Amino acid sequence: MATTRPEPELPTPPGRKPRRTAPPRQPLTQEFIVDTAIRVLDAEGLEAVTMRRVAQELGTGPASLYAHVSGKEELRELMLDRVAAEIRLPVPDPERWQEQLHELASEIRRVFTSHRDIAMVSMGMVPTGPHLLDVAEAQLALMRAGGVPKEIAGIAVDTLGMFLDAGAIEDTIHLTKAPPGADPWEYFQKYIGEVRAYFNALPPDRYPVVSGMVDELIAMDGEQRFEFGLGLLVRGIASYVEDEERPG
């Protein structure tokens, strides 16, 4: 065929678009797309992860992504599962199941908050990705090893997930709202100061209790709030253990 004969480099004829000069693009992959999306997430937050933004980062157009990903929703779930793969899972030790469950929850929180507001994707989602299922399996294994009944463990893993998601979102939501130029932490501190001033200016006759404990309401370090709620949940779950035969 003459059409496939290796013709020498002719100049592009006049009036004809160059079509495509040199596309030595490394081929697009779902994995590579997710990698890039997470890079954008870590740098600028979940809101910045748009189809166009990811495509631009890959040097292409948004339409090219739809060959490897059904849409934005699937991309976000793939990102979440990739992040979930970073969570270090424990080997169940029945003697220490409460501590292990507490540690695992802290580890989940650590990984989630280290990727901005990725927890927003998890909220209200059934874990179907392989790594998310690994995490759920680990939580359930710990509880079952500790003697928590099936029915309780089934509800508890859901409650725990809700608590983890909500906590991670609350922690990152303020930092994400900071303008792109400024230091997020400094911005957050300024915001807290405004909240304190607002609460102090409230009419004490309408809000007597709130007005009397402004300091206690503001002194809400995210880590402390998390530990408090997590302790409540873990102890509450433990209260459902059927045979309480401790060694001692």
Next chain:
Amino acid sequence: MATTRPEPELPTPPGRKPRRTAPPRQPLTQEFIVDTAIRVLDAEGLEAVTMRRVAQELGTGPASLYAHVSGKEELRELMLDRVAAEIRLPVPDPERWQEQLHELASEIRRVFTSHRDIAMVSMGMVPTGPHLLDVAEAQLALMRAGGVPKEIAGIAVDTLGMFLDAGAIEDTIHLTKAPPGADPWEYFQKYIGEVRAYFNALPPDRYPVVSGMVDELIAMDGEQRFEFGLGLLVRGIASYVEDEERPG
């Protein structure tokens, strides 16, 4: 100025748009805007509450809203506070503070879930609206009347709020995803069926615990899950009461 002379009613010149024939528009109000926004929310969910949609519902353009509302964020917060006004608040009875706290939480959940996914607005937000403050005041008053220390109550009201928001979101998020034509509940049931099938098809050698309790994981009626977690939290908060002097 001749341009401002009150000319008699001339017929509109040919080729000239009528400008505005009879604009007996009832004047736009922040309250009326919020009313309309909530009507859209109840009918089509929070996602449908856009500036354009609300303006269209009012028979005007999106720009007109910005005279009474600083932007979408403020509109959403105003909507939330309006919804919070529907929450019936208890008169504290120190003898029954735990039951009252439980009942108040259930009431909050009832009102929130009755307005689709309005809870998404509350997530990660500091309650500053008057009615939201009323609710916080009521929660704190109950706990303080029950003898919960200030520091604990300050954290607990936040944890409780997180739990309420997350629960309401989880309950409504699936219903909101239903296509506009179909019955949301039927759609949700079909989804649950798919989830069960997916879980049953998981490889048992990788997910032994999950595979062994599919029924317990699926049997998650929203109300039951809520009652379970709420009981955990309320009992946990009560365990911090300093002087446990019950009458009896």
Next chain:
DNA sequence: CATCTCCGAAGAACGGTGTTCGTTGCTTAC
């Protein structure tokens, strides 16, 4: 009563968003 000044209402536009359609051009299988 005439005039001026303000201010709410609104049209148009800007720069973004997710997604779809139709085409192109390469690679592979026949």
Next chain:
DNA sequence: GTAAGCAACGAACACCGTTCTTCGGAGATG
């Protein structure tokens, strides 16, 4: 050598929040 399949892509569609600018009517002022 030819045909088919398919990833890549440009363009477009229908939206979004917000801002700019103008317009017109109502109240204040003389």
